[in-house]
Every structure is written in structure tokens, then in C-alpha cells.
Amino acid sequence: MRIVVARCQVDYAGRLTAHLPLALRVIMVKSDGSVLVHADGGSYKPLNWMSPPCTLREGVAEDGVPEWTVTAKKTDDTLRIRLEEVIHDSEHELGVDPGLQKDGVEKHLQELLAEHTVALEEGMTLVRREYMTAIGPVDLLCRDAAGASVAVEIKRRGEIDGVEQLTRYLELMNRDPKLRPVRGIFAAQEIKPQARTLAKDRGIDCVVVDYDELRGLDDPSLRLF
Structure with a gap:
């Protein structure tokens, strides 16, 4: 899993459009390819996300700001994340999860x-x-x-x-x-x-x-x- 804390702007386009103005957020990239954008609130639910199968391409916008483009493989949906400032970027190998065991x-x-x-x-x-x-x-x-x-x-x-x-x-x-x-x-x-x-x-x-x-x-x- 990759965890990035960044001041970012997020735009989703496809079956619907959504815009997240510039703010400090947590971006999670999971081993299954999913990309999730979280705020410090709202419980477990991400503000925006792209479910697999999808592809993540890291690039640079015309003004030199790093930008991620996440594209769904089965639709035309696109998640664009503009990283104005990266505070933290790390990768962690979590291994195979045994699954949830509900209160024994x-x-x-x-x-x-x-x-x-x-x-x-x-x-x-x-x-x-x-x-x-x-x-x-x-x-x-x-x-x-x-x-x-x-x-x-x-x-x-x-x-x-x-x-x-x-x-x-x-x-x-x-x-x-x-x-x-x-x-x-x-x-x-x-x-x-x-x-x-x-x-x-x-x-x-x-x-x-x-x-x-x-x-x-x-x-x-x-x-x-």
C-alpha cells in the first residue's frame, strides 16, 4: 500500500463530475489498484475514489505541478489528482489479510x-x-x-x-x-x-x-x- 499526504486538488470526470478544492488530504493506493482520497473526517468513507480495474499514471501538469491521472479500464471515468505539495509519501507491504472475525x-x-x-x-x-x-x-x-x-x-x-x-x-x-x-x-x-x-x-x-x-x-x- 502507498500512502501519500499532500495538499491536493481532485477532479473526477465520467458518468458524473466532482471537484475537491485544494486542501490537505490522504491518498491511498492499494495493491489491488484502487485509489482513495480521504479527509481527516467522514469516518471510513473516502471523499473520492477509483475502483479497480484502473491504471495510475504519474505525470506533470503544464505548469510543472505533479499530477496523477487514474483511468478506469472499463469506462471513460477519470480521476485527476493535482499534488501542489507532498508532505509524506511511503509504501508498505501489508501481506495477505486473514479477513474480519466478528467478535469471536x-x-x-x-x-x-x-x-x-x-x-x-x-x-x-x-x-x-x-x-x-x-x-x-x-x-x-x-x-x-x-x-x-x-x-x-x-x-x-x-x-x-x-x-x-x-x-x-x-x-x-x-x-x-x-x-x-x-x-x-x-x-x-x-x-x-x-x-x-x-x-x-x-x-x-x-x-x-x-x-x-x-x-x-x-x-x-x-x-x-
């Missing part, structure tokens, strides 16, 4: 289901949390009422990637004579229709769990129906 809900959900395995299936008992395989840990290893092994993958939102992940775990676990046969349960607060279809095709059961009910916040005695 997924981890807490795993803890709650480990304590209340009957929410997954009647007669289910816990063998171990974070059962390690050669490609990573399965959230829960359980046994059903018949004593068969069950691998449980837990997500906040159940999508196709989660089903694929559980499929890989099951393939490895079913090679272990001490565990097999191992079936899978895909548990989440919400499961996308595509993920549910794929899970059914792979012989994986889907269980939608109520986080608040597991936390004890949803008291059935307070319900009217």
Missing part, C-alpha cells in the same frame, strides 16, 4: 456446541475439540448415538467453501481405521442454498444453530408461542 462469534459458537452437542443431534457426544488432521483441525470430533464418528465443521455463515473444507477433512479421516466410517455435519447460523445442495450431494448433514439460544439469551419461557 465463530469461536464462541464452537465452544457452545462442544458443551451442547445435542443441539447438533440427539445422542451426540463430544470426543475432542480441534481434532487435528494433516491439513488442519476439524472443529469437533463427536460420536453419534450409535457410536459412529462424526466430524463437525462450524461457521457463522455456511457457504460452499466450508462444505469443501469439511469434505477434505472427511476424506482424510476416513482413511484412519480407528475412526472410519466418519460422517460429516456442517453447522452454521445461516447456510446458503448452494452450500446446502453441495452438502447433500456429498452426504453431509446441515444443521442451523441459534447462537442466542445456545448462549441462554433466548429463554423459551418468555415466548408467547
Whole structure:
């Protein structure tokens, strides 16, 4: 990521036109090619920006002032940034971001289901949390009422990637004579229709769990129906 603090003027032309008069601002150039112009206010939202795919060309205006021209590849939109005075210019390698984890809900959900395995299936008992395989840990290893092994993958939102992940775990676990046969349960607060279809095709059961009910916040005695 490149961060530039500069006294600049910004003009956007294309499907609409917009003008930012000369002022001190922060310009961010991200590795995906996006360019964002921020003020010291307005929370997270930039004053103006260009989303990728786009190209950034650094040049000099006729009067000798440095000027950036950011052009969208799919449209005629152009963002022109005139840098009257550059206060700071630096580049930083941020690496791959693991993504946002919202207040530990997924981890807490795993803890709650480990304590209340009957929410997954009647007669289910816990063998171990974070059962390690050669490609990573399965959230829960359980046994059903018949004593068969069950691998449980837990997500906040159940999508196709989660089903694929559980499929890989099951393939490895079913090679272990001490565990097999191992079936899978895909548990989440919400499961996308595509993920549910794929899970059914792979012989994986889907269980939608109520986080608040597991936390004890949803008291059935307070319900009217």
C-alpha cells in the first residue's frame, strides 16, 4: 500500500463530475489498484475514489505541478489528482489479510456446541475439540448415538467453501481405521442454498444453530408461542 499526504486538488470526470478544492488530504493506493482520497473526517468513507480495474499514471501538469491521472479500464471515468505539495509519501507491504472475525462469534459458537452437542443431534457426544488432521483441525470430533464418528465443521455463515473444507477433512479421516466410517455435519447460523445442495450431494448433514439460544439469551419461557 502507498500512502501519500499532500495538499491536493481532485477532479473526477465520467458518468458524473466532482471537484475537491485544494486542501490537505490522504491518498491511498492499494495493491489491488484502487485509489482513495480521504479527509481527516467522514469516518471510513473516502471523499473520492477509483475502483479497480484502473491504471495510475504519474505525470506533470503544464505548469510543472505533479499530477496523477487514474483511468478506469472499463469506462471513460477519470480521476485527476493535482499534488501542489507532498508532505509524506511511503509504501508498505501489508501481506495477505486473514479477513474480519466478528467478535469471536465463530469461536464462541464452537465452544457452545462442544458443551451442547445435542443441539447438533440427539445422542451426540463430544470426543475432542480441534481434532487435528494433516491439513488442519476439524472443529469437533463427536460420536453419534450409535457410536459412529462424526466430524463437525462450524461457521457463522455456511457457504460452499466450508462444505469443501469439511469434505477434505472427511476424506482424510476416513482413511484412519480407528475412526472410519466418519460422517460429516456442517453447522452454521445461516447456510446458503448452494452450500446446502453441495452438502447433500456429498452426504453431509446441515444443521442451523441459534447462537442466542445456545448462549441462554433466548429463554423459551418468555415466548408467547
